[in-house]
Amino acid sequence: MVESSKDKNITIHTYSEVEQVKGYVGNFDVRIRKKARSVDMSKCTGCGACTEACPHVVPSEWDLGLGTRKAIYTPFAQAVPNVPVIDRSVCRIFTKSKDKCGAACVRACVAKAVNHKQEDEIINEKFGAIVVATGYSLIPWEQKYGEYGGGRYKDVITSLHFERMLQASGPTSGHVIRPSDGKEPKNVVFIQCVGSRDESKGVPYCSGICCMYTAKQAILLKEHVHEAQPYVFYIDLRATKKNYEQFVLRAQRDYGVIYTRGRVSKIYQKGDKLVVRAADTLAGTPVEVEADLVVLATAVVPQTDAADVARMLSIPHDQFTLFTEAHPKLRPVESVTRGIFLAGACQSPMDIPESVSMASACAAKVMGILSHEELTLDPTIAEVNADDCSGCLACTRVCPFEAITTVAHNGRMVSQVIASICQGCGTCAATCTASAITLKGFTNEEIYSQIEAPFRNAGKKEVAAGAPA
């Protein structure tokens, strides 16, 4: 991240949101809202004095509530840029709190960079291509799985919480603890497929990454807490890539992780322990574990606002709001909208190597477009005969790609197809009552000739070669 922030060809807009995308491949007009971070980026030196001075402490989103942050903060130590932001929803100056802080951050800032009056800035920029890499979110399991406590048990956490605890610079300084009493856990139960492959409460698809990170976390648990015992409950182990199967076997054989095939049915409190009940479907017997900590591998789901992003970009998504690729096998990183590409888990749940592959492919595809003066396109696109066009503009309303615009022709407005957007679907040609739109290579004359050809010799015994008998 730091490296790309220093590249002269890369501009990173942080704390910014794309609000509108117009135009087409090679000519995208993008409106970006650069939100007011209340700190002047050109003055701030990143010394952190403001953060230290700020008296207002709130739970940290980055640490999923396991740690805290201030009202003026950088989300994590290596964040780019190293310029803090004021969270206006909690800052005492913005909330007009009675608990006065006396603008401690302003007084602490030697560079005079803190500016509570800063406003959002709207910028419009032109881009040649867009790569969508909006990532994923996790299923809100608390609302769906009452049988796992629905969030009532402090010691039932998600894998992401566990990951934060393993992090040396994290909220527990790398110590694995029970959130309830801060004690080191001995028996740790990992439950896979919480929400994944669950047609009733979750999503029907496999989240794809949980088998591997659960094996990793179980191994890391053994390395952090030698006396700990990891248990993993799974439905199937899907370790399909290079060295993955061996990794899972290593967890089982070398680290003694106890894997049990069966979905956990219930978790309940017993003293300060959590009893995890499941069936061992391979042994054919119900089983129980007394756990100190339970870690849920929750389902990968799209970002909650993925549908809005799709609408803004005119790209399709499936019923789960995962963005749809142009072709699942042959065009996996392109969207159907030319010039817009997809990378990572916004398209489908995937792990790091796959996301990196997709991102690299996107970069290559974009270079393929931007390195040429002209765009080479499929020739089968629609064309408007301006003389015949009545200017009713029915075609503009039916075009699914918004590829039809209007131009003046002999003193009246007529339709015009933007060649670089048109996908040649033919909807406009079929709609046009004046027959003013033709699809190149599929004109009415061409299609009629094809129909007539086999019947040209009708009545004679032999039919034209190649025509269906």
Add this chain to the structure above:
Amino acid sequence: MLQLNADTVHSFRNEIKQTSGEDVARCYQCGKCTAGCPVAADMDITPNRVMRLLQINGRDQVLSSSTIWLCLSCETCSTRCPVDIDVARVMDTLRKFSVAAGYASSQKAITDFHRLFLDSVRRYGRLDELELSVKNNLAAGKPFRDMGLAVNLVQKGKINLRGGRVQDRDGIKKIFAGSKRFVKAAGGEK
């Protein structure tokens, strides 16, 4: 309800490893052992399920099962196992555990046969079919079982009425002495 407990799970796995030399934790439940087993259909717990129960300390279930006694030691499972577990050898170990822990009493007919068979071999260096048949019938309390068959077998020379013994009886003794140590280590025959 089987309580999954790490300490007992690992100690049972180790116990089997030390006695049989086989690491049951390697089993990933493909089921090939059961698929190839000629007597699996008659077992109360299939061989692959036995392997799974061993992984989670399902000691009682396994040691009281008919499976370990129905196993013919044909070793089809061991030959075909993709993770190289000698399943037949594990079954052998389980029979020893079962005898030692007193579970085998429910399988008296089978254990009697095993004992009488070995007694005969121990004494003569080879099997005395007549003696084994008679003793086995007496042990079962059915002295006349298969009498009709016995007549046929004798007529065809399949049963040697005079018995027989090998020449190198000391060699046989040594073999038994050696295996005795092994059996003792397994906590088997007292």
